[in-house]
Amino acid sequence: MPTNNSTAAQHVRNSDKLVDDPKTSVSPNQTDQINKKKKEEQLESTRAAMSEAREENERLKTMLAQIVKDYQSLEMHFSDVAKQEGTINTFLTCKNPAEEHELVSLRLGSGSSAQERPKVGSRAAGELGNLTLGLECKTENSSEETATKGEAEKTGRRVGDEVSPQGHVKRARVSVRTRCDAPTMNDGCQWRKYGQKIAKGNPCPRAYYRCTVAAGCPVRKQVQRCAEDLSILITTYEGNHNHPLPISATAMASTTAAAATMLASGSSYSAGLNFSLPNGSGGDGRQFFLTNPSIASSLSHPTVTLDLANPSPSQPGRPFSVAPRSLSFGGCHLTYGGGHFRQPGTGQNTITDTIARAISADPSFQSALAVAITSYVGGAVPRREEQLDLGSSSSQKQGVLGYLQRELGASGSRSGPNGSPDGDE
């Protein structure tokens, strides 16, 4: 992690400045002595900083090991639960192989898990810098939803009216707040407007859209401008796509899918995800911060909100921040705040837990990260031949984790005694 590396580098730079300062009022001998002393001090402080950096790297490695451990235990736990309930194996398969080259299927909503996903050959996600992604053969959410959907088809009932048999809890919604001047956010999908309403409490009309990529797709979205800030567009997605998606639609869809899955998994945390790309992988060592997913759990419509309009102002204790990053979804700009992990000992466990949960609890979250990275690194959507594996197998998940682990490890070695801090080479 560059936090302390940067500090060390700063020490070096500051000391260099001091050394270069002309001291005209002292003799050459005195100047030499002063310089020596300063160099020694500088050396000491640099050593201290590097030692700190080393310690931090060790801590981060431990954190990551914990993340992997958590993930594995969660996976095993889910496996047990799934066996008990017998609710898996409700797959939908890709029917048209010809489309597989151009389309990635993805479903919004909840429920997919490691065991449910069919294994599709692909390289590990660890090669994100040069992303090669497999094609998903998509996962059905749950037997419950499958049954409901089937019933809806039989009766001709609107699929959007699906209600869980347990009661009044409707499907999860994912609300995305973005800064966007366009009337709607271009998320890659095709939508048809079917209604508009003035909602109470907001003078801006709320528009209702349904997905028209495939007939009968139950996915709907609501688009409304924020009353407080008209430049902010609030797009709320609901439902699961029952068809392959254009690859240009996967970035937003997988992000929302991940959020929805997070919601469905019962998580109740709110935090950001921070990660960096390595030099040489096309990322230039850039930092990412996926802004806070927050969950507003109403009984009728549990909603997870991805606030991509604000660069995470609600993260206290972030010692450093960099200019907000932006990620393009279609015509609109989603901004990502940048930052680093906290300094040791100040709530680090919270962040660790958050990341551990986010990564381990939800394979599609990993996909979202992969997509975000790909989008960012590539400057656009992945190339056609770069297929996104949203049906990550266990090994692929390990690949993402392995990637992060390698990155942390690599940054650790970079900031080691023989390494130079990032960006100062």
Add this chain to the structure above:
DNA sequence: CGCTTTTGACCGGCGC
């Protein structure tokens, strides 16, 4: 002509 958008009507859930 076919598709999309607009817009008023309608329906169902929920709170009082």
Add this chain to the structure above:
DNA sequence: GCGCCGGTCAAAAGCG
């Protein structure tokens, strides 16, 4: 039971 409100329908209008 009633009214409010969110969400959807469907006919009419608009557009290419």
